Amino acid sequence: MPELPEVETVRRTLKNFIIGKEITEIRVHYDKIVSGNTDTFVTALTGQTILDIDRVGKYLVFILDQDAFISHLRMEGKYNIVDASKPLSKHEHLTFVLSDGTELRYQDTRKFGRLALVNKESYRQDLPLCKLGPEPWDADPKAIYARIHQSNLPIKTLLLDQTIMTGIGNIYANEICFTLKINPTTPGKRVSKKRVVELIAVSKEILAQAIVQGGTTIHSFDANGITGLFQMQLQVHLQKVCPVCNGAVIKKMVRGRGTYYCPTCQKKKG
Structure with missing residues (x-):
């Protein structure tokens, strides 16, 4: 299971590839990977630009123009940045199509990880992050x-x-x-x-x-x-x-x- 250092490494790495890019399309290949309403998640985030990536404990927080979404990798979650022409792998369950022709794909062999739409201004004070103790x-x-x-x-x-x-x-x-x-x-x-x-x-x-x-x-x-x-x-x-x-x-x-x-x-x- 990725712990704080691994999640921090993912955060720092992803920032080099996706900051400033617009999400032009979102494809959800496994509905349960998104907590809450999947359609709301897709509609809210499509068209927004990725401005920053925060981390709280083991959670990644993707900061966009108007909203944010959190990602908990759980046991085996990971992110792949690939060219749009690359075929989808068996365990890639969600795709963010980016404005430069690349795709950010969430891969999770065991399907335990979750993504969720959160309030950009108050995500640290809202569930589930508000239940976490200090680092x-x-x-x-x-x-x-x-x-x-x-x-x-x-x-x-x-x-x-x-x-x-x-x-x-x-x-x-x-x-x-x-x-x-x-x-x-x-x-x-x-x-x-x-x-x-x-x-x-x-x-x-x-x-x-x-x-x-x-x-x-x-x-x-x-x-x-x-x-x-x-x-x-x-x-x-x-x-x-x-x-x-x-x-x-x-x-x-x-x-x-x-x-x-x-x-x-x-x-x-x-």
Whole structure:
């Protein structure tokens, strides 16, 4: 699943190709890929020019003349920029025909991703974005501690809760826990204020490093041909040997999510 660094890479890449171009036609090949009324989506956006692309957590926000639309890539969503003459592939479910003869196509093998028309002026204050917590760079340690400390859920699970702090997915949650040397099953109520400050700092550092590297290329992530390199720096996710103690890295399920950790470096306390 594309996480904050991957989505940021998609945003930066797409801006090089589509800013300033008019959407002359929209073809929806799979209706459910659009949340809400598909006809309204198509009618509202056709004829508008793409002015900018914003990002909130894992959501892309395409800013047009009068409106905006959000895009959540979910598990395997991606955007392809192709010449209009290229045949539509099996998994390309929506096409934006652009004024320069190219097409922006949304591809999603599992069809989990969604696009939706939103208010250009208030999308951050409206659903679904208003439910998101702050990104690590904007996080208030006191507020994050208050949310975490009241929970018995594992810290790994809380890191994945987008209402607490947005942008972190499974890969980076594993890496954050490893860097902190905290067992991923540690209940939130056992995480101290000091550790929450450290958690936010480590989250910012790891996500920033991943953005510089273009994200992590695992399975289907591909930002229009630009693949991420951060997988070369992964310390624990998908690893078999701990880079610190040379012990075995263990994989277990933590509330349904595959979790990699070192039982020696990340001993559970209490």
